[in-house]
Amino acid sequence: xxxxxxxxVGAAETTELGVIPNMSQIQLHADAALNAIADAGLKxxxxxxxxxxxxxxxxxxxxxxxxxxxxxxxxxxxxxxxxHVRHAAAAIEAGLCKTVLITHAESxxxxxxxxxxxxxxxxxxxxxxxPFGVYGPPSMFPIPVLRYMKTHGIxxxxxxxxxxxxxxxxxxxxxxxxKAPITxxxxxNSKMIAYPFRILQxxxxxxxxxxxILTSADRAKDFPNKPVYILGTGESVETPMVSQMExxxxxxxFRTAGPLAFKEAGIAHKDVDHLMxxxxxxxxxxxxxxxxxxxxxxxxxxxxxxxxxxxGGKLPLNTNGGGLSYMHSxxxxxxxxxxxxxxxxxxxxAQVKDxxxxxCHGVGGMFAASGTIIFTNEK
Amino acid sequence: MAEPARARPKPTPETxxxxxxxxxxxxxxxxxxxxxxxxFPPRPFCPSCASRKVSIFKASGKGTLYSYVIxxxxxxxxxxxxxxxxxxxxxxxxxxxxxxxxxxxTPEALELDMKLEVAFEKLDDKITLPLFRPAKG
Numbered sequence: 001x002x003x004x005x006x007x008x009v010g011a012a013e014t015t016e017l018g019v020i021p022n023m024s025q026i027q028l029h030a031d032a033a034l035n036a037i038a039d040a041g042l043k044x045x046x047x048x049x050x051x052x053x054x055x056x057x058x059x060x061x062x063x064x065x066x067x068x069x070x071x072x073x074x075x076x077x078x079x080x081x082x083x084h085v086r087h088a089a090a091a092i093e094a095g096l097c098k099t100v101l102i103t104h105a106e107s108x109x110x111x112x113x114x115x116x117x118x119x120x121x122x123x124x125x126x127x128x129x130x131p132f133g134v135y136g137p138p139s140m141f142p143i144p145v146l147r148y149m150k151t152h153g154i155x156x157x158x159x160x161x162x163x164x165x166x167x168x169x170x171x172x173x174x175x176x177x178x179k180a181p182i183t184x185x186x187x188x189n190s191k192m193i194a195y196p197f198r199i200l201q202x203x204x205x206x207x208x209x210x211x212x213i214l215t216s217a218d219r220a221k222d223f224p225n226k227p228v229y230i231l232g233t234g235e236s237v238e239t240p241m242v243s244q245m246e247x248x249x250x251x252x253x254f255r256t257a258g259p260l261a262f263k264e265a266g267i268a269h270k271d272v273d274h275l276m277x278x279x280x281x282x283x284x285x286x287x288x289x290x291x292x293x294x295x296x297x298x299x300x301x302x303x304x305x306x307x308x309x310x311x312g313g314k315l316p317l318n319t320n321g322g323g324l325s326y327m328h329s330x331x332x333x334x335x336x337x338x339x340x341x342x343x344x345x346x347x348x349x350a351q352v353k354d355x356x357x358x359x360c361h362g363v364g365g366m367f368a369a370s371g372t373i374i375f376t377n378e379k
Numbered sequence: 380m381a382e383p384a385r386a387r388p389k390p391t392p393e394t395x396x397x398x399x400x401x402x403x404x405x406x407x408x409x410x411x412x413x414x415x416x417x418x419f420p421p422r423p424f425c426p427s428c429a430s431r432k433v434s435i436f437k438a439s440g441k442g443t444l445y446s447y448v449i450x451x452x453x454x455x456x457x458x459x460x461x462x463x464x465x466x467x468x469x470x471x472x473x474x475x476x477x478x479x480x481x482x483x484x485t486p487e488a489l490e491l492d493m494k495l496e497v498a499f500e501k502l503d504d505k506i507t508l509p510l511f512r513p514a515k516g
Contacts, residue, residue: 119386120389121386121387121388121389122388122389122390122391124394124420126386126388126389127388127389127390127391127394127398127420128388128419128420128475128476129476130386130388130455131385131386131387131388131502131508132464132465132476132477132478132508133385133450133454133455133457133458133462133464133478134455134464134476135450135453135454135455135456135458136453138450138452138453139448139450139453139455139464140464142448143446143447143448143464143466144446145446145448146446146447146448146491147445147446147491150491191452192451192452192461193451193452194448194449194450194451194464195448195449195450195451195461195486196448196486197448241420241476242466242476243466243474243475243476244419244420244474248445248446248466
């Protein structure tokens with residue numbers, strides 16, 4: 001895809017984040033969408049492309065009263081929105097549509113109007129994983145981590161530091177769910193969820209949503225807020241069965257999506273000013289740092305434990321507090337994208353000074369899917 | 380009221396041989412006749428070379444512990460926490476999810492790369508699950 005040909009011209013989250021007992025899931029979509037449309041200074045009738053996940057594009061288009069000529073219902077888990085950005089950019093470049101709305105919402109905590117998730121007993125997951133006691137992401141997502149730690153020499157204390165550092169970022173963010181400082185000891189003494197992970201190494205469960213509006217870069221200067229350009233993109237999927245990953249030392253989907261985005265952007269790792277790595281659980285930033293090529297996996301734990309990703313560090317990572325401390329409705333990718341956009345606009349609560357390039361890396365369905373978007377505020 | 384039971388697999392035409400195997404006390408895998416790739420989960424073609432000429436064979440039932448979690452909460456129906464959810468690397472190459480029986484469900488007892496052997500657990504007349512236990516000797 002051509003660099004900087006498409007821009008984000010509208011971005012917003014739901015008015016409230018956290019516990020929102022007075023809104024159904026589809027209304028959270030609408031709340032985020034209306035906020036993003038207002039942010040872009042547009043009318044609903046200006047939107048001619050729509051993308052969403054879990055809910056179908058027809059549900060959201062109908063609810064909002066949008067008449068699209070391009071739709072994308074890619075639903076591959078929490079990184080679906082990274083894939084939507086990539087697909088929307090290609091569609092705008094190809095002339096299939098002009099102005100795309102991407103929405104996410106989830107009543108993850110209040111469970112109002114939330115579609116049930118189920119694993120049919122005759123699916124491969126239902127036959128070859130469910131019978132062995134997997135029960136939701138906390139019992140599945142961490143399954144690879146003990147092998148990762150053994151292969152790469154990563155310690156429990158280093159992974160605990162992921163949660164500690166992200167809480168430091170969250171403390172700077174008024175909208176973060178959890179702001180009180182924590183220590184490595186707090187993390188390692190918190191309630192056990194699925195060994196080796198304790199509750200402070202698992203994402204929050206909250207309600208919320210977010211929406212983005214994309215259009216061609218040629219039009220981007222006509223909008224009220226600073227445009228954020230799409231410099232590079234990548235995506236891939238591996239397997240819906242965590243047990244069937246090629247290896248637990250690394251994620252093949254990460255290794256495919258991340259380098260694709262860097263190649264497309266034409267940047268080196270040293271050019272990255274700001275980084276988001278979807279952190280549903282505390283090991284994901286380590287996988288991300290290694291698989292995106294920032295450093296060998298052996299160095300990821302030490303890199304974070306040494307403070308390189310904390311406020312003031314050389315590689316600011318998950319600056320909204322992440323899924324561990326900011327919010328996590330179930331499909332967090334949209335919130336990572338929102339934080340990258342805020343950083344590129346220069347309006348983030350914990351703003352990285354003079355940041356010009358932001359890498360936003362998402363994961364979906366345990367390690368099933370991945371999407372990487374590289375943003376810049378310079379054309 | 381009966382205790383909630385663990386999730387019961389429902390075989391499909393492509394996986395029936397596997398479940399027939401466990402019911403007969405055999406762990407059955409598939410091997411590609413064209414490229415010799417051994418793979419899991421079952422399907423009637425090779426995911427490496429796409430050949431439809433594949434054979435079913437009885438695996439050794441031996442493997443090693445590749446990785447695991449010890450699940451505390453929330454527990455799946457039919458399980459009493461804490462219980463380990465393991466991924467076993469079979470001697471023939473493929474990996475599969477399972478549980479480790481005849482072994483304390485603790486980090487001290489569950490050492491990565493420990494040797495395991497299959498132990499069949501009958502759920503009912505049609506379904507027997509392949510579980511694993513520490514290898515003897």
